[in-house]
Amino acid sequence: GAGVSQSPSNKVTEKGKDVELRCDPISGHTALYWYRQSLGQGLEFLIYFQGNSAPDKSGLPSDRFSAERTGGSVSTLTIQRTQQEDSAVYLCASSPLLGTTTGELFFGEGSRLTVL
Amino acid sequence: DQQVKQNSPSLSVQEGRISILNCDYTNSMFDYFLWYKKYPAEGPTFLISISSIKDKNEDGRFTVFLNKSAKHLSLHIVPSQPGDSAVYFCAASAGTASKLTFGTGTRLQVTL
Numbered sequence: 001g002a003g004v005s006q007s008p009s010n011k012v013t014e015k016g017k018d019v020e021l022r023c024d025p026i027s028g029h030t031a032l033y034w035y036r037q038s039l040g041q042g043l044e045f046l047i048y049f050q051g052n053s054a055p056d057k058s059g060l061p062s063d064r065f066s067a068e069r070t071g072g073s074v075s076t077l078t079i080q081r082t083q084q085e086d087s088a089v090y091l092c093a094s095s096p097l098l099g100t101t102t103g104e105l106f107f108g109e110g111s112r113l114t115v116l
Numbered sequence: 117d118q119q120v121k122q123n124s125p126s127l128s129v130q131e132g133r134i135s136i137l138n139c140d141y142t143n144s145m146f147d148y149f150l151w152y153k154k155y156p157a158e159g160p161t162f163l164i165s166i167s168s169i170k171d172k173n174e175d176g177r178f179t180v181f182l183n184k185s186a187k188h189l190s191l192h193i194v195p196s197q198p199g200d201s202a203v204y205f206c207a208a209s210a211g212t213a214s215k216l217t218f219g220t221g222t223r224l225q226v227t228l
Binding site: 033035041 | 216
């Protein structure tokens with residue numbers, strides 16, 4: 001498809017388990033962002049990538065969260081030892097450059113994570 | 117520390133009337149502002165943006181106004197249509213080559 005693709009769309013897991021969320025950005029987009037939206041909250045920045053490097057990891061809530069990007073394309077967000085407060089919709093976005101003339105990000109549909 | 121604030125969690129407007137969604141920010145380094153629209157179970161989609169060198173940007177039924185001295189921006193939708201019912205997020209960045217900081221969103225419902 002032409003848009004940002006995220007998988008899984010829904011994930012239910014037990015507290016303490018690890019989860020991996022995947023993002024396939026729009027082809028050719030060099031910048032990739034992870035945000036999350038908890039219930040009743042706005043979009044919280046987690047991390048962004050320029051190519052394969054992550055200049056800003058300031059939004060990762062704890063060391064249980066990590067992300068990587070390979071080949072300047074697919075990115076994986078990993079949450080270790082999940083906690084109930086990790087339950088949220090995790091949104092991935094990409095843009096052609098690190099900031100475009102419009103600043104526009106193209107978002108995927110998100111991965112809804114529920115930690116029981 | 118919420119640097120971008122949308123103080124109205126919801127707004128209901130009749131079809132054909134004007135919808136005004138408000139956003140305030142605290143970071144004086146922000147110089148680029150965007151509005152995104154989000155339907156349930158979908159990712160946010162870009163709606164309109166404005167640079168701090170302007171105080172107004174218009175695109176069809178959508179107009180964004182920026183008041184830098186008040187650190188306030190607003191989105192006007194006129195006339196409002198039922199398809200406009202969605203959650204609207206205000207976002208800001210310090211330069212276009214920067215991450216976006218989002219507000220908490222305003223749920224707009226346009227009634228018949």
